[in-house]
Amino acid sequence: MYHSEKLRAVIKKLMLFPGVGEKTAMRFAMFLIQSPKSFVESLAKDIVEMKEKVKLCKECFFISENELCRFCSDEKRDRTKICVVESIEDVFTVERANVWDGLYHVLWGVISAREGLDISQLKIKELVTRVISKDIREVLIFTDTTVEGEATAMYIKKLLSNFDVKITRPAYGIPLGMEVEYIDPATLKRALSSREEVK
Numbered sequence: 340m341y342h343s344e345k346l347r348a349v350i351k352k353l354m355l356f357p358g359v360g361e362k363t364a365m366r367f368a369m370f371l372i373q374s375p376k377s378f379v380e381s382l383a384k385d386i387v388e389m390k391e392k393v394k395l396c397k398e399c400f401f402i403s404e405n406e407l408c409r410f411c412s413d414e415k416r417d418r419t420k421i422c423v424v425e426s427i428e429d430v431f432t433v434e435r436a437n438v439w440d441g442l443y444h445v446l447w448g449v450i451s452a453r454e455g456l457d458i459s460q461l462k463i464k465e466l467v468t469r470v471i472s473k474d475i476r477e478v479l480i481f482t483d484t485t486v487e488g489e490a491t492a493m494y495i496k497k498l499l500s501n502f503d504v505k506i507t508r509p510a511y512g513i514p515l516g517m518e519v520e521y522i523d524p525a526t527l528k529r530a531l532s533s534r535e536e537v538k
């Protein structure tokens with residue numbers, strides 16, 4: 340139906356992107372077909388180079404071109420506090436609110452029975468190792484308030500309760516079912532400033 344095997348191959352690959360269905364994939368492919376060859380070549384080059392250069396910080400799993408990301412290598416940050424989030428986008432959201440001066444830990448997902456994500460694929464073990472090996476005094480668990488986010492928070496809390504570390508969560512202001520990514524800076528600021536220890 341695509342009248343070209345190559346076009347079909349590109350559309351199939353684009354459809355592997357999150358949130359991209361066949362219609363959007365087709366629109367992207369048409370955009371590329373109409374673009375100058377130089378643009379398509381430079382895009383392909385940028386993608387390959389990004390893949391080679393951008394890696395995950397060995398401490399917190401945020402993106403970085405170096406071993407340590409800009410947060411983990413920033414001496415001005417409070418290194419005794421870690422904010423645990425589900426995704427890279429969540430770090431951007433928290434940073435925009437300008438309320439957190441500690442470090443981060445990106446889980447790269449949540450525990451989900453539905454999607455069948457294996458817990459070992461999440462960076463939970465690495466979080467526990469950080470808490471044990473570094474001088475961490477507070478772990479703020481800031482997952483989504485969805486069923487999966489809450490289940491993940493409870494799981495982490497249980498794991499960390501064996502160690503001498505304060506575990507906190509945002510106290511109020513965040514509705515149930517909310518994804519961190521969509522919380523506005525004012526609400527986020529209020530929620531993080533009012534965080535409370537969970538026992």
Ligand SMILES: [Zn+2]
Pocket residue numbers: 396397398399400401407408409410411412
């Ligand atoms: Zn880092």
